[in-house]
Amino acid sequence: MNQMITVKVKDQYSNEVNAMAWLNNLHEQEHAQGLALFKKIDHIIVEGEKILPSIELLFESRESDSIYRVIEQVN
Numbered sequence: 001m002n003q004m005i006t007v008k009v010k011d012q013y014s015n016e017v018n019a020m021a022w023l024n025n026l027h028e029q030e031h032a033q034g035l036a037l038f039k040k041i042d043h044i045i046v047e048g049e050k051i052l053p054s055i056e057l058l059f060e061s062r063e064s065d066s067i068y069r070v071i072e073q074v075n
Contacts, residue, residue: 002042009044009059009068018074020045038070 007021024042043052044059046068054060059068 006074007037007041007044008071008074009046010071011066011068013066016071017046019068019070021070037073041070044068044070 002025003023005021005023007019008016009019010016021044022042023040038053038057041053043050045051046059046061046066049061049063051059051061051068054067057069059070061067
């Protein structure tokens, strides 16, 4: 089962927004704990749009000209 978390993302214009991130279903918990957060993310949801990773560290919107980078997990 995939896990959903809230993350803060920043676009190329330095605007920060909260987004929902779906984490990959990682079978090896020990290995997953050593991974950086962005490597665990399957996709993010920003303003209702599901955005898949396009380049390592970046999520490019198909509906707008925004490119997002995950900054941190929001508690």
